[in-house]
Amino acid sequence: MAFPTFEHDNRMSAIITPAINNPSDWFLRKVRPQSTQCRVFCFPYAGGGGAIYRGWHAALPASAEVLALQLPGRGARYNVAPIASLAQLSTLLADLVAPLMDRPCLFFGHSNGALIGYALAVELAKRGMPLPRHLVLSAKRPPHIPRSEILHDLPTPQLIEKLRNLNGTPPEILANPELLEIVLPTLRADLSLSDTYRHEPVPPLPCRATLLGGTRDADVPLDALRQWDRYFRDTPALHVFEDGHFFIHSARDDVLRTLHPLVQDCIAAG
Numbered sequence: 278m279a280f281p282t283f284e285h286d287n288r289m290s291a292i293i294t295p296a297i298n299n300p301s302d303w304f305l306r307k308v309r310p311q312s313t314q315c316r317v318f319c320f321p322y323a324g325g326g327g328a329i330y331r332g333w334h335a336a337l338p339a340s341a342e343v344l345a346l347q348l349p350g351r352g353a354r355y356n357v358a359p360i361a362s363l364a365q366l367s368t369l370l371a372d373l374v375a376p377l378m379d380r381p382c383l384f385f386g387h388s389n390g391a392l393i394g395y396a397l398a399v400e401l402a403k404r405g406m407p408l409p410r411h412l413v414l415s416a417k418r419p420p421h422i423p424r425s426e427i428l429h430d431l432p433t434p435q436l437i438e439k440l441r442n443l444n445g446t447p448p449e450i451l452a453n454p455e456l457l458e459i460v461l462p463t464l465r466a467d468l469s470l471s472d473t474y475r476h477e478p479v480p481p482l483p484c485r486a487t488l489l490g491g492t493r494d495a496d497v498p499l500d501a502l503r504q505w506d507r508y509f510r511d512t513p514a515l516h517v518f519e520d521g522h523f524f525i526h527s528a529r530d531d532v533l534r535t536l537h538p539l540v541q542d543c544i545a546a547g
Contacts, residue, residue, distance in 0.1 A: 315543035320390030323467035350463035359466035391417035415489035420476035429468035486513035
């Protein structure tokens, strides 16, 4: 599900088509020295940008480099057309991360970001490329259990009401028509990534999977979350937080404590 974070630079530049340039165009990263022993790729929920992972590098081991995906249509990439197809996005990202998989990696994604991380891992597997050592899927249904309602093409009043019911979007944002006119196209594109995704049968992934869920997450019941197990060779670990869909914020420290030993394992494997 979605919770837009609004981070743009207010430059009304011409919209351009996204293209692969270099990682600094697509990831917010605090570059580590050559002693980097693992990389942690973080994928945001719908409407969010890489800034939602601000400060994570300071909470994880110093030899881990955190790279937070900055999708087109937000932040400094405000003038780049958003991507609405997960097949297109995973292809672009696979090209981009290929040179960065030279060290053990962990993929983390929350909500829509979890599906991005999974689809990217599948694309890497299809190409015979290195996979993340750990894949952490947070607050997301598996592809065979979609939401009962398509969200990306809802009329604006209904979509706003959905966002309001999640209690994640500031009311002043939802009450500002001018701001909504700017941000809703990007949010709709993000929602389309999940709404239009069609999972093709592939062999279970061999990477180690960890599932994160909230006991009060009405959008992703724990019974649904557990069914990610069919997508992996080994049964995923499950960590549950006493909170709703956005426990990534409300239980941030607990989430980071959960990730810490996984990152340490990546470092030890380097």
